[in-house]
Amino acid sequence: MLGTVPLLALVLVLALVLALAKPACPSVASAASQRAEALKRLLEVFGMEDPPAPPAHFKQPPQYMVDLFNTVANADGVTKNPDILEGNTVRSFLDKTHGEKMRFLFVLSSVAKSEKILTAELHLFRLWPRATNGPKRHHLCQVSVYQVLEKSELDTPGGKKLLAARLVSLQGSGWEVFAITQAVRDWTEDESSNQGLLVTVQGLGGGPLGPPPLQFASSSDPHESKKPMLVLFTDDGRRGASLPVAGFPDLGPQAPVLPPEMSVPKLTGPRSTRSLDRLQPCQRHPLSVDFEEIGWSGWIISPRGYNAFHCKGSCPFPLGENMRPTNHATVQSIINALKLSEGVSSPCCVPDKLYSINLLYFDDDENVVLKQYDDMVAGSCGCH
Template identity: 65%
Template sequence: MLDLVFIFIFVHGCTSRPTENLGDIAITAEDPTQIRYEALRRLLKVFGIDDPPHSIHHIKQPPQYMIDLYNTIADADGVTKDPNLLEGNTVRSFFDKVHSDQLYFLFNLSTVTKNEKILTAELHLFKLKPRPTDYFNFRRHHFCQISVHLVLDKNKMHLPQGRKLLSSKLVPIYSPGWEVFSITQAVRIWNDDSNNQGILVTVRNLGGGPTDVNSIHFASGKDHHESKQPMLVLFTDDETRGAVSFSNQPDNNQLSIPNEPYISASNRTRMARAVQEDGHMPCQRHPLYVDFEEIGWSGWIISPRGYNAYHCKGLCPFPLGENMRPTNHATVQSIINALKLTQGVNSPCCVPDKLFSINLLYFDDDENVVLKQYDDMVAGSCGCH
C-alpha cells in the first residue's frame, strides 16, 4: 500500500482497526483497489482538489515569477520557510487569452473558486527595449506614462465612457523589463464571466499626448517567448486553515532528522527492557516520504516531487519524562494506566505535537500555474498525548 495512507495515521492516532469506513463505503483489507481509490480521493480532498488535473507532460514552462516565488517561501521539500512571506494561501497565474497587438488583455478566471477571497491582483507586462527606429520618437523624453484601464464596454474601450482607470505610473522608455500594475479592483468586479471584458493599457508621453502604440513594445503571447507573456497574478485565501496548528515556523534542524528524545541514565534500563519485551522504541519521529510520482501525480505537480511528512511511533511508558513532551492529561492517563485504577485506560499515544505547512506548485486543467500552501502537513516533532 502506498505511503499516502499517512493521512489516516494522523487522523486515527495510535489505535488500529481491521476495517475503516471511508465516506459511505466500508473498506476491508481484502479490497486493495478500493482502498487505493478511497485513499487517493481523500488525499485530493486534503489538497482541496475535487478531481486531479489531466496528468500529461506539459510542454509549457511555468512562469519564472511563480518558480521564484515558490523558492522564496518553500525549501526543497516544499516546507514553508516563513508563514508571513505569502499573502493568503493561494497564488494563481493566468496568461492572456487574446494575444492582441492593441494592448488589450483578457484573462479567464473560471478556475478561481467561489470561496476564495481576492486579496491582490497584479498585471505583469514585459516591456521590450525600443527598436533603433523608435529612438527618434523619444529624443526629448526618457519616461512615458502607462495607464491600465478596466474595460466596461469592449465596443467603446478607446473612449472615456468605455473604460475605468485602475492604475498609472511613469516608466523608463529605454530600460526593458517587467512592469507590474495593481488591478485588484478589476478582479473583484469580475464576480462572474459576464462582467469580465478585459484590460486596456494606454501609453502617453510626459506632455500628456498619446504616444504611438508601436513605439512602446510589450511582449505578447503571439510573437514572444512564453517566459515573457502578459500575465495576471492573483493572490487569494480560501480560508481553509488547519484545525490544529501547533507551530507555523519549522526549525531547520528538526526538518532534517527525526527527533530522538533524550533518555536519562535512570530510565535507560527500563526503556531497554521495554524495547526488548515488545520491540518498540520510545516515542519519536520517523521518516514518511510521500512520492507524487508513485501516487501518479507527477504529470501536473511541478514542485516538490515529493515531501517527507514524517510520522510518530513509539512507546509512552510510565513515568513520562519531559523529553516525551507530555501534556498534563497524558501524564495523568499514564499514572492511571500504571496503577490499573480504571479498566480500559491505555497508555498515552505518540502523536505529532508540532505541525508545519507545505507548498505545492502545480498546473490546473487550464494550464495555469497555481502555488498553494497547505497547513498541518509535516510532523515537526512528536510527543506523548
C-alpha cells in the same frame, strides 16, 4: 452406476476449486477500491475532487511562479518562510488575446466562488526601446491600465475604467507590475463582465506619443518567460493548526527522548524484537510521500514528493520534560501506572508540531498554481 462415482467426485472437486477461487476476486476488487478510496481521501486533503489532467504538451511554468515557490519552500515543498504569501493560494493566468497589442484577456473560470481575492497583479514585460535616429526628448512616459467596460465604446467615458497609472522609464527592460484587484473581484462575481484590459502609453502631460516609444511583450512572444500574466493571491479558507516558525524548520532525524529513570533491556529473538519496538521511546520516523508513485507526477511541478514523517514509540511512566508531555498526558500516565482507574491507557506518541507544505502544479486549464497546505509534516513528536 460405477461410472457415476468418478463423475460425481469430479463435480465435487470442481465445486471445491470454484469455492476456493471465489474469495480471490473480491480480494483484488477490494484492494483496487481501497486504493481508489485512499486516493480520493488524499485529494480531499489537497482540496480537490479529481486530479487535474496533465498538460497535453510540455509546458514551461512561468519563471515568476517557480521563483516564488523556491522563495517560500525548500526542495521538498516544506514552508521555510511563512510570511511571504498573502493567503494560501497564488494563481497565474496567461493572456488569451492571441497577441493583440495593448489588449489583454484572462479567463478566470478556475477560481472558485468561495475563494477570497486578496490581491491581483498584472505583470507586463517591458521590451527594450526601439532605436531612433531623432533626439531623445523623453526619459519617462505614463502607462495606464483600464478595465474594459464596453468594447465598442472604448473612446467614451463609460467604455473603460482606470485601474492604475504611473510613470515608467523609457530606458532598459524588465517587468512592470500593476495592481488591478477590484477589477478581478468584479470578474469573479460576474464572469460575463470580464471584457479584458486596455493598456495605453502617453507622454508626461497625458498626450499621445507616436510612434509609441514603449512596448510590452505579447502572448505571441516566443519567450515563454516574457508573456503577459495575471497573478492572483487568494485564500480558500482552509486553515489548519500549523504555527508559523521563525526561520527554516529543522527536519532532521529526531533524537529518542528517554526519561533518565528508564533503561531499555537487552532482548534477543523475533518476539523480543517486537517487544523492543514497543519499548522504543516516542520519536519521529521518516514517511515518504512519492507523487510519481501515486500517479500525480504529470500535473505536479514541484516537489516530486516530500517527507511527511510520523510518530511512533512508547510513552512510559514517568514522563520526563524531554518528552514534551501535556499536563493531561502526565496525569493520564500517573493514573495508568498506579491502576487508579480501569480502561485508562498510557499517553500516545503523536505530532506536537506541524509544518505546512507547498505544491506548484497545473490546474485543469493548464494555469500554474502555488498552494500552501497546513499540517502536512510532523515537525516533532511528544506524548499527549
